[in-house]
Amino acid sequence: MKKSLLIVLVACSILAGCDYTKLQPSFKDEATFQGGTMQPQPNFAQFKDIPIPEKAVMDLKKTMLFGNDPIIGRLAFSAPYNQSNLFDFYMQEMPKFGWSEITMIRSANSVLTFSKENRIATIQLATTVSGSSDVIFDISFGKVNKGY
Numbered sequence: 001m002k003k004s005l006l007i008v009l010v011a012c013s014i015l016a017g018c019d020y021t022k023l024q025p026s027f028k029d030e031a032t033f034q035g036g037t038m039q040p041q042p043n044f045a046q047f048k049d050i051p052i053p054e055k056a057v058m059d060l061k062k063t064m065l066f067g068n069d070p071i072i073g074r075l076a077f078s079a080p081y082n083q084s085n086l087f088d089f090y091m092q093e094m095p096k097f098g099w100s101e102i103t104m105i106r107s108a109n110s111v112l113t114f115s116k117e118n119r120i121a122t123i124q125l126a127t128t129v130s131g132s133s134d135v136i137f138d139i140s141f142g143k144v145n146k147g148y
Contacts, residue, residue: 051093053079070119075137083127090123
């Protein structure tokens, strides 16, 4: 009895430690950096209106998404690219997914904001110690005032 209980506890602790899952990329790695820029490949799997770079790993503890078409909520992931490349990636790719730029701040912790119909997307980019990037992608319903 004690032995089977120990096996169950070990199995549960191993499973509890798994809080990251692979995101399905929007872009293939082979073509990600050609000529210094990210190049898209037609493979839009999980999120049809959000570009996701190859090798992104979702942080399930920080991710909370609602709906499917359209989605709202928070998508958190890490990607093995430096922040500058991801900033350029989102500036280039978000309009291709129908998003319009509202504002951006390029700094040690960059923030980009886009709108699409009645939704607002805010992308926060932060460099990790290893040189990769953490991405927090917040999408909410909102109203854009175009008469600044």
